[in-house]
Amino acid sequence: MKQTVLWRFLLAASLTALLAIATSAVAQFGSHEDEVKVDVSSYPADVQNGYKVFANKCSECHSLTSSLKQSRSPEGWTEEVHRMQAMASSHINNNEADLITKFLVYDEAHRKAVARETASAAAGSSPEEAGKQAFESYGCSSCHSVAGAGNTSAPLDGIGNKRAAEELKKLIASPPSGSTMPAMDVPAKDLNNLVAYLLTLK
Ligand code: HEC
Ligand code: HEC
Missing domain, CATH: 1.10.760.10 (Cytochrome c-like domain)
Structure with a gap:
């Protein structure tokens, strides 16, 4: 009986240590990138809702910056969100994944598309x-x-x-x-x- 408790303790302790290592490794990822600000006030209500879920769930392991900077096709975003959802300890259910994807696809076609056009017009x-x-x-x-x-x-x-x-x-x-x-x-x-x-x- 006592041995079982000890094993449980050791297991819990090593899991905690592993988690700490994994968290610090992930925390470094993207940490030197600039933060990107998004104004969603003009977005449709369901997309604003998707942004809230995105900001909450997708910031658990790393910053939101790469998602807000990088580009994906609609299929590309669907795939990326599923990939993240599948990662251990991501607590993202299917409904949340759909909302997050909806925001990322909308933001790509609006804010990012406009930023690209502006940048390309400014380039020589x-x-x-x-x-x-x-x-x-x-x-x-x-x-x-x-x-x-x-x-x-x-x-x-x-x-x-x-x-x-x-x-x-x-x-x-x-x-x-x-x-x-x-x-x-x-x-x-x-x-x-x-x-x-x-x-x-x-
Ligand atoms: C459980 C931790 C975890 C959660 C939660 C998580 N991610 Fe990630 N994400 C990672 C790790 C680790 C990597 C780097 C390794 C890789 O790309 O496979 C990554 C990589 C990425 C990349 C690629 C970035 C690059 O520069 O290569 C994007 C984009 C991304 N995540 C978006 C998201 C989105 C969107 C969500 C929310 C749906 C999310 N992540 C939630 C752990 C997580
Ligand atoms: C999420 C990270 C990511 C983004 C964003 C990304 N790439 Fe890549 N790219 C890679 C990786 C990783 C490779 C290495 C090869 C592989 O794994 O397929 C690669 C390969 C390449 C290659 C081939 C390199 C070689 O040696 O043959 C080119 C060219 C390239 N990318 C250009 C681009 C351009 C242009 C963009 C933006 C429009 C871009 N990439 C966006 C991750 C990315």
């Missing part, structure tokens, strides 16, 4: 410059770095020597399944600009 007329701007406004740099700026776990320096234009286009427009590169909906103009920019990285 050269495709390379507009592509550099798009690289930021699509949140590519939250996973990739160029010359040490951005997320250095997946540098794209020298990609212009490594891949041809068509190959890059295909990779961004429809990443192979099983790739960590997410599914995004990049319109043709932005896609061409992004590729023009990537080809300058020699």
Whole structure:
């Protein structure tokens, strides 16, 4: 009897230790990124509700920044939310997952789309410059770095020597399944600009 109690204690203690390690590892993830502010006051009521659930549930393990910066197609967001929901200790039920996805898809088509258009209009007329701007406004740099700026776990320096234009286009427009590169909906103009920019990285 006593032994059972001891084992339970040891099990609980090691689980707590594991959880602490996992939490500190995750806390570092994205911690140096700038926070993104979202004004949802003009969004439909159900989308505002989805934002509340998102802000509450999706901030448990990491900041909201990568979700608010990065781009996904509607299918891409559905997939991402399911992936997060499946993570151990994510307490997100199916109804909440649907609400969160609804917010992310709406925010992508409104706030993010407007921010991208504004950024692209402000960029000079050269495709390379507009592509550099798009690289930021699509949140590519939250996973990739160029010359040490951005997320250095997946540098794209020298990609212009490594891949041809068509190959890059295909990779961004429809990443192979099983790739960590997410599914995004990049319109043709932005896609061409992004590729023009990537080809300058020699
Ligand atoms: C149980 C902890 C946990 C919860 C809750 C959680 N995430 Fe995550 N998330 C992670 C971890 C760990 C990673 C990094 C590893 C990976 O991508 O598989 C991650 C990665 C991500 C990424 C990819 C970021 C990048 O730069 O690679 C996005 C986007 C994301 N989460 C969005 C969400 C959203 C949206 C929610 C709410 C539906 C959510 N997360 C809830 C743990 C969590
Ligand atoms: C959630 C993180 C994430 C985001 C956001 C992301 N990527 Fe990626 N990307 C990856 C990862 C990880 C790889 C490495 C290959 C793999 O796992 O498929 C990759 C691969 C690539 C490659 C091929 C690299 C090579 O060496 O062949 C290119 C080019 C690329 N990404 C460009 C982009 C562009 C442009 C954007 C923005 C429009 C972007 N990525 C957004 C994670 C991301």
